[in-house]
Amino acid sequence: MSQAHDRARALHEARRTRKPVPPFTDADPALGEAEGYETQAELLELLLADGDEVIGYKVGLTSAPARKLLGIDSPDHGPLLASAVYRDGDTLPLDRFIAPKIEAEIALRLGSPLKGPGVTVEQAREAVSEVRAGVEIVDSRIEDWRIRIADTVSDLASTGAIAVSDTAVPLEGFEPRLVGMVLSRNGEVVDTGVGAAALGDPVAVLAWLANSLAGSGRGLEPGQLVLTGALHTPIALEAGDVFTAEFDRLGSLTLRVAETV
Template identity: 60%
Template sequence: MPITDVPGKARALYDARRTRTQIPPFTDEDPTLGMADGYAVQKDLVELILGDGDTIIGYKVGLTSKPMQKMIGVDSPDYGPVLGSTLYADRGEVSMSDFIQPKMEAEIVAVMGAELRGPGVSVLDAARAVAGVCAAVEIVDSRFEDWRIKLADTVADLASNGAAAVSSRVVPLSEVDTRLIGMTLTRNGELVDTGAGAAALGDPLAVVAWLANTLGENGIALEPGHLVMTGALHAAVPMNAGDVFRADFDRLGPVTLRVVD
């Protein structure tokens, strides 16, 4: 059965984002909702957000690791836009009051150097179009109560996107093997997790290719300058005011984000 009241669901998420309040998951009312339903709501939600003057500066890809796919019960990633209003600089500060139930993830970001349009994009095609990669941390957040999300819920909610901090240092692909980039994440100087590029679909460049092909089905291309957040390399870490997170990536360097009240 087709999803009902797409505009109403999009408005509910829009209001939840604006007021920082939690709402019941859409799948509580209709457990049959799936990925296509989630994207229908996401499309309307993005239109509402862009109507306020925000911009799309790239895309985030989620569910790129096997454990996360198993947890949600899918065998494919999902995606959502990265909004200009949610991007922070390295060594910046974010306020807990801007989020509902945020968690921190470290990941590799690809910076597009040329247009990449699917279908038929290979990993080699993606490598040719990517200008380089850089270090990043992403704050994931959910507008749904207690993170009780299923696939349709997280897709509708912009793939649970909250914010991101990205290093200004872009490293050319000629200098790195994206699969082998190691990472450590510390909170207040204490190690909380580690990871490597291969955790993201086996290779972050495979994530870029997947995204280009998936967007291409809807007539959308990755454009020069777009950021592609290629997915968490470890389990998401709860964050609190006073925390200082630092992710150190082999060859890419560090990125730091401070959490304030």
């Protein structure tokens, strides 16, 4: 078995037991993005063998402060799984996660294929069929969120769950980079953001993703969903919380939090 496979099995078990593992980069500080994506591919194979399905991708580290924190100069990405999708108004069970945090994001759905290399922002725009309000629940199977880039990439870019609004808006006629967002917890505003926080433009995030996937011969397919990155600092979840993310043009999205469901 390869070291990437061994790391993937450890993460797979951590998902099952909700017991995090030490950072892989503690044992091998030389691990980088390339090794992270090798482990991610192995982990995804295990999850697909369990019966899960890829419905799209999340892009992380799209803000400059987040990249600076990990000492890198580009975002990362990971697959979105069908088993981890919630809807507006749903309740999130904390007992499904290890150390979850919420991020409000702009979600783009593909209407036509998009494959790099060389995808431009305009080409990415033409491939989008709709835009929705979204949130991602990030979670880490790495102890205490002590992640470097290889750790988070290995762990499906630290994704835990997602939700998108029921309202879908055509991209034509407005700029996602100008979309404002207000995040409230239990009726109190806890943070705000704007679409431009995601690599300057959520559509640019989509172009980056298509070009990045091309390196492994993959592309984006019609119907797939892409979460384009946090518009604010992630906020930890606690039982009893009710979070509402309100977006210009896109409407709102509410999730409740409970110990179990």
